[in-house]
Structure formats: C-alpha cells, structure tokens
Amino acid sequence: MFPTLLNTVAAGVGLYILRSLHLLYASSKRQRNFPPGPPTVPFIGNILDFPREQLQFKFTEWSKKYGAIYSLKVMHLTIIVLNSPTAVKEIIDKRGATSANRPASVIADIVTPNNLNLGSGQYANDTWKALRKASVHMLRPENMDLFKPFQRAEVIQLLWEMSTTPETFWEDIARMTTSFFMGVIYGIRAPRATSYAARAFTETNKEFIECMDVGKAPPVDVFPILNAVPARFSGWKQRALSLKKRQEELFGYLLDIVKARVIRGQNNGAFMEEAYTHAEKWGLSPPLLLNLGGALLQGSDTPAGIVQNFVLFLSAHPEAQKKAQMEIDAVVGMDQPPTWEDLPRLPYMHAFIEECMRFRPIAPLALPHAMSEDETYDGMLFPKDAIVFMNVWGIMHDEKYYEEPEKFIPERFLAHPLGVRPDVEDDPARRDLSFGGGRRVLANLIWAFNFSPAIKPSGEVVPPDLWAFSDGITFAPRPFKTTIAVRSPEKKDIIRRLFLEQTELFKPFEQDLQAQDTEYIQRVRETIRMSSQ
Helix, strand or coil, rough: CCCHHHHHHHHHHHHHCCCHHHHHHCCCCCCCCCCCCCCCCCEEEEECCCCCHHHHHHHHHHHHHHHHHHEECCCEEEEEEEEHHHHHHHHHHHCCHHCCEECCCHHHHHHHHHHHHHEEEEECCCCHHHHHHHHHHHCCCCHHHHHHHHHHHHHHHHHHHHHHCCHHHHHHHHHHHHHHHHCCCCCCCCCCCHHHHHHHHHHHHHHHHHCCCCCCCCCCCCCHHHHHHHHHHHHHHHHHHHHHHHHHHHHHHHHHHHHHHHHHCCCCCHHHHHHCHHHHHCCCCCCHHHHHHHHHHHHHHHHHHHHHHHHHHHCCCHHHHHHHHHHHHHCCCCCCCHHHHHHHHHHHHHHHHHHHHHHHCCCCCCEEEEECCCCEECEEEEECCCEEEHHHHHHCCCCCCCCCCCCCCCCHHCCCCCCCCCCCCCCCCCCCCCCCHHHHHHHHHHHEEEEEECCCCCEECCCCCCCCCCCCCCEEEECCEEEEECCCCCHHHHEEEEEEEEHHHEEEEECCCCHHHHHHHHHHHHHHHHCCC
C-alpha cells in the first residue's frame, strides 16, 4: 500500500510539473493576434534578447523593423512597446480605462503595500481613488500659482549657492527642487542639501525608483517563486523592507510637523495642512494620509534631473548659450533676473528647453502601464496584464520627422513649434514636451552664469559626456564637473542682495527646521549682511 501511495504522489507531482511546463511553454509564445515582434524561444520567449540596461535604445532599434507597435515575450510576461504619438494616443489616452494600471511589482508592493502609492498603484480601487482625488484637488493650477513667489525664492538661493560654491551645483540643484516640493507639500524647506529630510528623501527615492524599473534584478516578477523565500534568506527582500521602514519614518516625520503646525495655528498654506484638516471628509485614513504626501514628494526628482540636463547642455554648446544670453540681455536687461512675465518673450530659450527635452528626454520610456482588460486595436490584441511602454526616446529620435535627430539643434523649434521637419506631414497626435517649471530656472541660470567644460589642474579641458546618463525610469545625467562663473561682479552683488531679500518670504517655511539648519541659515545671512556693509 505504501509504495502505491508513493507512486500516486510521484505521478501527481509529475503531472503538476508537466502542466507547469506546458503553461510556461504556451505563455512564452507570441499569439497570432498579438502585435508582431522578434522571434521567441520556447519557454523563455525573448528573455535572451531583452536588454539589461538602457531599454530605449534596443526598443528603438526594434521599432525600425517591427513598426509603431510591437510585442515581446519575457517568460510569461507580455510587453508591448508603442513607438509613435498616434499609438500612444490610441492606447494610453483613448483606452485609458483599460490601460491605466501599473505593472505588478513584488518589490513595490512590499515597500508601499495595499495600493498606497499613486505612482505604483495597480488598481483604481477606493484607496487609489481617494489618493488621486486629494492630489488633484491640491495640485490644481490656482493652488500652484500661490507658490510662485516661494519658487522664485528657492531659485534665487540656488543662484547664490552656485555663485559662491559652484563646485556643489549638482547637489544644490537637487536641494532646490526638493526644498520647493517639500515647502509646497509639507510647509518646510531644506536650506541645505544635507538637511535631514532632503538627504533622506534623495536616498530613499533613488532606491524606490530602482525597484520600479521593469527588468532589473532581482527578477522576482519574472520568477515569482523567488517571493516565497523568507526575508532572512533573501537580501532583496530585506532591502525592500528596510526601504519601507525608512520611507515611513521620513513621511511620518514630515506629517508630524504638519500636524503640530496646524495645532499651533501657524499654517503656511502647505497642501498637507488641508489634507490633514479634511482627512475624514476626504476619506483619508492614517496610512493614506501618510503616503499621500510621500507620493507627491516623489515627483521632485524629475525636475532636478531636467535642470541638471540644462547645465550639461549649456556647458556643451557655447554657441547656443551665447544666443540665449543675448536674447535674455535684450529682453530682461542686466539688473534683475527674469520674471514670469518675461518668459513669453524668450523664444530661443524656449527652443533650447524643447531641444533638451527631445534630445535627452528625462523619462525615455515614461512609467510603464499595464492592461486591466483585453483590448483590441487595429486587429492586434493587447492582453490583460500586458506591460505597455511608451518609447518616448524613439518618438523623439525618429529621423522620419526630425532632421539629424542625433544632433542638438535648438533652432528646429524656432522653425516649427514641435521641432519636426518642414518637408513632412507630422504625426497628428504629437504632443508638446515643454517643461513649464524649468523655464524660470533656466532663464535665471542663463542670465547669471557662464557655463563651460571642466578644466583639470593640468589645464586640460574635459569635454562634457553627453552619453553619461543614468539607467532606468529616469534618464538624467550622471554627476559631472563643469566650470561655472558669474557673468559679472555686478550680477554677483545683485544675487547676494536678492538672496537676503527672500528672508521674510522663507520664514514661514523655516519655523519647523532642525536646530542645525536654523543655525546655518542665521550664520549665512549674517555673513552676507556683514559683507554688504
């Protein structure tokens, strides 16, 4: 009897293995009605062809062979890549009800479980809807307009930092964008790149973005069985749990500051003050309230990368920099930095920004989407759970529409508002890429500084590397060195004076600073006052 039982168990296990292999074999094949794509290999699909880094380059190469829409198979996963504005509009915009999900991510679910993150949330359930409703309400344009003076103040501090310690420009740009977002969301700024909240956010957000990146190690989403390994034996799971803890500590620290300020009656207009006050009315439980501010804050890394990109291309293209400076000098003058009202009168600066965004898009594949239901377009099936990428890089480097797309030519956006060739009919669904918040920052940088390549102690010039960019969801330049010089002694005096003038505007956002930050800003301002006498 016992051998018979063993034989039965063995047969059952064997059947289970055979069934699993059959399912894997079937799921790794491209079905006939799927979009076309590279040939698949039994059981593994296109996993051997799938790039491990800089996906956008291989995706663009494949688009030239397989067209505007094609598919890949990575084991059981189906990946569909959109390579034209029309494809993006048809699938992402018109079919948003079925394409708006995010891909399943075991690591992201460990870090922010229960659909608590707007960026990585998979399903439009009540949690996601409550978070989105609150964020849309708080981020409405009239609310953002109230913080324009605060943004100007943060930009002026950046000008002061770059005029006094140009060697730390990279960290200071990140400080400026993080400080602005923290001020808007939580009502507390970061006067230094080493301020606790700014430093903690930079570290944790970098890790979170990496865990959102499809195709990165560990491949737990490709091999779900890895998730069964206990945390004590799994380094990646330990790191995810550590990140979860550190994020919650940071967001809890910031939210506690908001709560205490509201109780004191010293509100400064921060968005989370309103969310905390109306939490019950808006359906925001404590976990939702904690993660709402954090999800909004996570958007600050993209503007930092864009501004760093501006500096890189100003350093690499002195002719373009000179044209932009001549335009700003003629329109704005030498005595004051550009204002919001000046921006519409700076067409070349706008063209420079647009070309930066086209030439090195900050999100070359955007955030991937996932299909919540089967969808059919032009005879092609987009199956449920398929991961959908928008190949922004390929769209912006399509030689059919862009003349010499691998060259940096701002003038293309003066000849055509979308930068495309005048001798072709453009894709009717093409979108404007302009980055509104960056216009003010770039205009101030061009007004204030000359940017040029770094110089070694030996005198050797170091040309900017236009390919040294990060890999992943965000395509930002890696830290680089450049030479930054204030354009005149008079401008340096103007920057110093303007920085002091922001003191009163900054004060409402400095009432909750840690002691070392308070001491720092008091010391800096007193030093500037003394030097100005």
